[in-house]
Amino acid sequence: xxQRPKILITNDDGISAPGIIFLSKVASAFGxxxxxxxxxxxxxxxxxxxxxxxxxxxxxxxxxxxxxxxxSGTPVDCVKMAVNHILDQKPDLILSGINHxxxxxxxxxxxxxxxxxxxxxxxxxxxxxxxxxxxxxEADFSQAEQLINQIISNALTHKMPNGICLxxxxxxxxxxxxxxxxxxxxxxxxxxxxxxxxxxxxxxxYYWLTGEFVNFETDAVxxxxxxxxNGFISIVPTQADLTAHQTIKQLKYFEx
Amino acid sequence: xxQRPKILITNDDGISAPGIIFLSKVASAFGxxxxxxxxxxxxxxxxxxxxxxxxxxxxxxxxxxxxxxxxSGTPVDCVKMAVNHILDQKPDLILSGINHxxxxxxxxxxxxxxxxxxxxxxxxxxxxxxxxxxxxxEADFSQAEQLINQIISNALTHKMPNGICLxxxxxxxxxxxxxxxxxxxxxxxxxxxxxxxxxxxxxxxYYWLTGEFVNFETDAVxxxxxxxxNGFISIVPTQADLTAHQTIKQLKYFEx
Numbered sequence: 001x002x003q004r005p006k007i008l009i010t011n012d013d014g015i016s017a018p019g020i021i022f023l024s025k026v027a028s029a030f031g032x033x034x035x036x037x038x039x040x041x042x043x044x045x046x047x048x049x050x051x052x053x054x055x056x057x058x059x060x061x062x063x064x065x066x067x068x069x070x071x072s073g074t075p076v077d078c079v080k081m082a083v084n085h086i087l088d089q090k091p092d093l094i095l096s097g098i099n100h101x102x103x104x105x106x107x108x109x110x111x112x113x114x115x116x117x118x119x120x121x122x123x124x125x126x127x128x129x130x131x132x133x134x135x136x137x138e139a140d141f142s143q144a145e146q147l148i149n150q151i152i153s154n155a156l157t158h159k160m161p162n163g164i165c166l167x168x169x170x171x172x173x174x175x176x177x178x179x180x181x182x183x184x185x186x187x188x189x190x191x192x193x194x195x196x197x198x199x200x201x202x203x204x205x206y207y208w209l210t211g212e213f214v215n216f217e218t219d220a221v222x223x224x225x226x227x228x229x230n231g232f233i234s235i236v237p238t239q240a241d242l243t244a245h246q247t248i249k250q251l252k253y254f255e256x
Numbered sequence: 257x258x259q260r261p262k263i264l265i266t267n268d269d270g271i272s273a274p275g276i277i278f279l280s281k282v283a284s285a286f287g288x289x290x291x292x293x294x295x296x297x298x299x300x301x302x303x304x305x306x307x308x309x310x311x312x313x314x315x316x317x318x319x320x321x322x323x324x325x326x327x328s329g330t331p332v333d334c335v336k337m338a339v340n341h342i343l344d345q346k347p348d349l350i351l352s353g354i355n356h357x358x359x360x361x362x363x364x365x366x367x368x369x370x371x372x373x374x375x376x377x378x379x380x381x382x383x384x385x386x387x388x389x390x391x392x393x394e395a396d397f398s399q400a401e402q403l404i405n406q407i408i409s410n411a412l413t414h415k416m417p418n419g420i421c422l423x424x425x426x427x428x429x430x431x432x433x434x435x436x437x438x439x440x441x442x443x444x445x446x447x448x449x450x451x452x453x454x455x456x457x458x459x460x461x462y463y464w465l466t467g468e469f470v471n472f473e474t475d476a477v478x479x480x481x482x483x484x485x486n487g488f489i490s491i492v493p494t495q496a497d498l499t500a501h502q503t504i505k506q507l508k509y510f511e512x
Binding site: 055057084123 | 299300301302303304310312330332364365366403406416419420422438441444451462463464492497498500508512
């Protein structure tokens with residue numbers, strides 16, 4: 001490649017979160033980076049976009065990049081804003097994260113990090129969402145640096161299938177314990193929720209959404225949950241077609 | 257069935273929108289309805305959940321239902337709150353909508369209406385999201401009443417595949433022009449966005465997200481876009497597995 005690749009970077013924890021600072025540093029070895037990321041935490045925003053209110057952007061200086069904006073919108077807004085408004089040409093690669101916390105299994109549909117990557121793939125650009133299975137703000141992202149380098153390098157070298165992005169989850173273990181990388185499928189699972197009820201100082205109830213993840217297929221060995229609990233980084237090729245193709249014939253009784 | 261079915265109703269346009277008022281009226285002929293819906297418009301919220309702030313609920317009286325709450329959260333929060341906190345037992349059916357505007361093709365991933373239905377399916381309950389391809393608040397939902405009745409009746413009579421919900425879109429035409437119902441797949445398509453730039457009274461720029469939908473497969477005859485533009489209600493069986501299964505083998509070069 002005669003020119004250095006253009007790499008767009010975003011996340012859902014906000015433009016100054018340690019995970020995106022680490023990712024932009026790693027990515028800058030591979031190309032010219034552009035950062036457009038939320039101006040505040042946007043975890044759990046899924047594929048939300050801002051259509052009922054306005055969006056603002058602001059030049060910032062958290063990263064070693066020539067083009068850098070914080071954006072008042074969601075992670076998906078950030079990708080749309082970067083690709084359709086800020087940049088003159090499409091980026092060669094879009095990276096999202098590194099998320100503070102797992103986006104394996106069903107978490108993918110709630111994840112702002114992964115929705116940004118899915119949006120990138122929809123825009124026709126190879127995209128990768130990275131997540132570390134550690135919710136702590138002091139998480140150590142460097143443990144998997146070598147394998148993250150390898151994934152970015154592979155994504156720039158090989159042509160990815162069109163419309164597909166990668167959901168990369170990194171187990172929270174030391175580099176010496178990391179066994180490698182597995183390309184796997186999304187585990188079937190769900191959250192069992194509990195709404196924690198509290199009272200405000202004025203006697204009115206309010207709630208915090210909490211819950212426990214339940215793995216529906218603990219015996220499967222081709223899933224992201226299996227890979228993560230066995231010391232591997234998991235990569236799930238991810239796309240935006242939600243059709244349950246195998247059930248179309250079965251549901252023909254709805255036709256008239 | 258000895259008891260009347262329990263039907264949970266939600267939407268993303270807000271608990272008092274004409275679409276949900278119409279849907280709860282139609283559904284009440286089939287069972288006892290419970291309404292838990294957003295206290296304000298939540299269009300474009302996708303699968304967002306509220307984890308960085310608190311959630312409140314409030315008893316309301318917009319519908320002919322014994323149990324009815326508005327909720328400060330997203331459509332997905334509404335389903336989680338209803339199923340895990342408000343109700344003693346799982347509902348028999350979850351209905352979301354009727355949305356003011358299309359949720360066909362790629363719109364499904366941005367749609368709060370459909371995310372509520374997907375969440376219902378994840379909770380193990382047969383779920384349907386309804387959308388009318390008319391963004392007007394004065395939209396006429398009654399044109400398709402007979403076919404909506406038929407879909408609800410079918411969903412209560414037949415056992416739906418587990419984890420699947422239905423994405424039902426209704427074309428904006430008179431009942432005399434409606435040709436029937438087709439069970440189809442999600443059309444490949446995308447939005448080409450434009451950010452409309454304006455200035456606030458203080459000289460600072462802000463943006464509105466606008467755009468045009470582009471159908472990537474105008475020749476296909478087994479898609480929701482085809483059904484809608486040919487006078488049919490489209491039903492797409494929809495699920496939350498985002499894995500691009502067909503590409504897993506192809507991407508094994510990422511493994512180490």
